[in-house]
Amino acid sequence: MKKVVTAFDLLASVVEMSGLAGNKLENVYRTGAGFLFKFAGGYISATKYRISLTSVIPEKTHEGAETLRGLFRDDRLAEVVMPRFDRIAELVFGSGKIIVELLEPFNMVAVRDGKVVWLLHSYRGKDRVISPGAMYAYPPAVFVDVLKADVDELQKAIDPGDLRRSLIRRLGTGPELADELIVRAGTSPRAIAEEFKALVEKVRLGKIEPTVCVKDGVPITVMPIKPLSLKCDEYKQFNAFWEALDFYFAPMELESAAIQTTQELAQRRKRLEASIRELENKIPEYREEAAKLKTLAHKLLMYKLEIEEALKGMETSIRVVNVDATRIKIELPEGEQVELRKGVSIGKQISQLFDEAKELEEKAQKAAQVLEKLKKDLSKLDEEQRRAEEKLKSSVKIATKKSWFEKFHWTVTTGRKPVIGGRDASQNEVVVKKYLKEHYLFFHADIPGASAVVAPPSEDPLELLQIAQFAAAYSKAWKIGIHAVDVYYVKGVQVTKQPPSGQYLARGSFMIYGKREYVRNVRLELAVGCRKDGEAYRVVAAPPKSAHLLAEKYVVVTPGNKEKGKLGKELAQEWGGCAVEDVVAALPGPSRVSEEGRGSPLPWDEVERIFATW
CATH class of the missing domain: 1.10.287 (Helix Hairpins)
Known part of the structure; x- marks a missing residue:
């Protein structure tokens, strides 16, 4: 039974993780089995079993991940690389890189300018020394590197008299891939070398058939290709290799975490x-x-x-x-x-x-x-x-692929109109530039430091009030404890980034031309709740009147004196399923709960259809 990914598996995983290039690292967590990296576009799990994209979010903590988070948080992932055909992967950022060694012993090392600035374990051996402040050195290369070698070099490394042994010891295939190459290519060293090179190129191009081999009801291995060398009772296939890795390794990781958690x-x-x-x-x-x-x-x-x-x-x-x-x-x-x-x-x-x-x-x-x-x-x-x-x-959650609008503050009115707002100045820019059409409405609390909220046109006073409530909630007014604020709205055609001559507009700021319409004395209150869609839990926020359309369980909050971190933790524990950090992110600031409620939320595909009309 496979206990760790092979170099071949890791290559396929690296290709998939490369899809996160350009994304910001939002957070780093310690889990019972390793580390979890949260990017804007998804998660990466790094344990002694694998490093890969994942949708499995186990119980996690910031403790033990503080230094890594401090080094790389908000840094963009430049690339994910495999320096050679071995069980080593690198997450490369603008400021440095995190090297994951899936060797014995499992290790993770943060490197800047070639020097070790953080590591999971110090290491001292005949081949190298890994310690804080030292120059990082890779483990000695003992295999011919298929990523760089041509077919002739690979063929020379294969002993016709001992095919399997030479594949494992000279080319680093491991027993599993060695058997697969011999079954696929026969006993000719040339044919085996060509097949090896061809398989590697297919994986590099993402042409894979992620498969878990099941025998007697037990998964015994996972591969990025459908194995011909194994007799399996079932070949369980997946759309993505990381999904297969989740299926295969998540139970092992959970067991490892359970042993650690229950050690005392x-x-x-x-x-x-x-x-x-x-x-x-x-x-x-x-x-x-x-x-x-x-x-x-x-x-x-x-x-x-x-x-x-x-x-x-x-x-x-x-x-x-x-x-x-x-x-x-x-x-x-x-x-x-x-x-x-x-x-x-x-x-x-x-x-x-x-x-x-x-x-x-x-x-x-x-x-x-x-x-x-x-x-x-x-x-x-x-x-x-x-x-x-x-x-x-x-505590294990399934992270689902987020819809485009979920990266913003978002909600739905009672009239089922979609609403989005920026979470910060950078997102305010995106919301206005990309999603504010000329005939759409732009809402903003009449106070500096507020979310730019955009919605399709409406003349319904109730809907206008709901959108204004949403805009008021995500403004500085909440944080300073004001309980009511004016909110203005204009058409998209009235909003521009062009300042008057000789003036400058800061990031996230806009010029409004023409008449502003106002919703006066908008009460600051917001419904924050939790919903379950299949195996996925989502935190939602809405004006109180439309909360029942989005959440199964929700509370209505107003500005208060309970820190949102503390309240978010309490609500997440009470609801069960929704992640603490997502609840905290939905709360506008220090709050108090004014009422509780339950709803019959719209199916998620219907919510997505509402936003598809944008």
Whole structure:
């Protein structure tokens, strides 16, 4: 069963990740199995199993990713490269690069100007040293590089007498691809070299057949091509290789995260089980020893007079076997030999035997009580571990491909009109330049520092109020605690980036010509909610009147004193499914919840159709 991607797999993954080139790195998270990179256009997962695009968003934290985030956040991904045909990939940014080594041991290294500025693990070996501040050096190249070599060079590396071994050791194919090449090309080194080169070129061009091979109901490998060398019960095929990698490796990553998350519980369990085993062995020993002492005490009590007479030298059924300074050994009529203490009366010794037996019985009883408690503790621990694992599994989210409007603030009115607004000055520019048609309406809170909101034309006063509410909410008025603000709107033809002669317009600023229409004293309130579409969860925001069209569960918020990070976390936990960071991003600023609600949201494909009319 494959436990890590091969160089061939990694090549296909690198080609797919290259599609994110030009995207900003928005965040970096630590997960139980590795790291998660959030780009404007998607996610990349880097674990000891793979590095690839992903839609699986496991439980994540900022802890442990602070330095990487500080180094590369808001930097644009320039390219994703594979420096040679090996299990090494690089995320290249304008300011440096992150090198992922899927070798043993798994490592990640951040490099700027050739120097290591962050790393997951320091490494010191015969071949190289990886440490903070040192110049980064790749692992020694031990294979002929198919990415640079021609067919003749590849052919020379293939031993006709030991095809499989030479493919693995000289060309770095690994056993899986070596077998595949031999099945596809036969035993001719030339044909194998040509097939190898052809497969690599196909993968480079994205001409792949992502496949997971399933045997006896268990996935045993994943490849960017449909394998001919493997006999599979099922060939599960995917549209993209990263989808196949998600299907194959996500369960392993989840298991790895579960082991790490429940490590402390596992140690406690180990200690409990050791204590239980010890008591389970001790209790029978205590009881057995107590029974022996009681039996002996009863026998000595039965023969007490005869023993006393025998010790005085009289003739009885008791035979004195041996006498030394401290002990007297006697033989009972049954033939059993017993040692008695010299100088201590028989009655006292019998009483002490009963006392010792009683102590052992009490020990056994107490041990049994402790054992019962430990078993209950173990049962509770099992339940705690099960809940922890379930929580980890339930925390896994599926990141869906976002529709074009989701990168902006967006909503839908009760009249089902689409509305978008910029999240920052840069997006305000995009919204106006790309989406504000001449006859569309431009809304803006009458205060510096607000979202540029755009919507199709409308004369319905209720719709105009809803759009104005949306524009007012995403303005500086919310952050400074104002509860009402005027909002103006004009036609798109009245908005321009051309300033009057001799003046300059800052980024995200516009000139408005002609008459402005106003919606006065717009109350600052916004509905923020959560919806589920198949396996995907989405956070939505809307004017309170239209919230039921977009969210299953929502709250109406107004400016308040609870930080949006804290409120966002509380709401995400209460709703379940929606990501904390998405809830926080939807909240305009410090807020308080004024009411809660439930809705019957429009199907997502209907929402997309509404925005398709743009």
